[in-house]
Amino acid sequence: MSTILIVEDNEKNMKLARDVLQSKGYATLEAVTGEEGVRMVTEKKPDLVLMDIQLPGINGIEALRQVRADPACARIPIVAFTASVTSADRSEISEAGFDGFIGKPINLKEFLATVQRVLETGRE
Numbered sequence: 001m002s003t004i005l006i007v008e009d010n011e012k013n014m015k016l017a018r019d020v021l022q023s024k025g026y027a028t029l030e031a032v033t034g035e036e037g038v039r040m041v042t043e044k045k046p047d048l049v050l051m052d053i054q055l056p057g058i059n060g061i062e063a064l065r066q067v068r069a070d071p072a073c074a075r076i077p078i079v080a081f082t083a084s085v086t087s088a089d090r091s092e093i094s095e096a097g098f099d100g101f102i103g104k105p106i107n108l109k110e111f112l113a114t115v116q117r118v119l120e121t122g123r124e
Contacts, residue, residue, distance in 0.1 A: 005029040005046040007037035034058035038066045050081040061096045100124030
């Protein structure tokens, strides 16, 4: 069973992602700040991270950089999970080095397909 860390500060988005993933048999971990997300990645080493961009404390892009700087965690796939969906936002997210992108509000079919694809290949 794959373990997925959800880093999300919006309670409704967290619940939706958690419920959908758990209903498909994934184990989930949760963090609500960028700092907590980085700490959980280094401690728990999940199979996949869904990272919001707009977070309290450090944002998702800075959290990604900190995780990538740790050799023990650098290869863990991290997917941007965000409402920042303009072409400029997507460009910045892509350039930052995320392994995929899931826009909010989520489309359940695309959400699950992206999660499965990244878990299988390491990238979207």
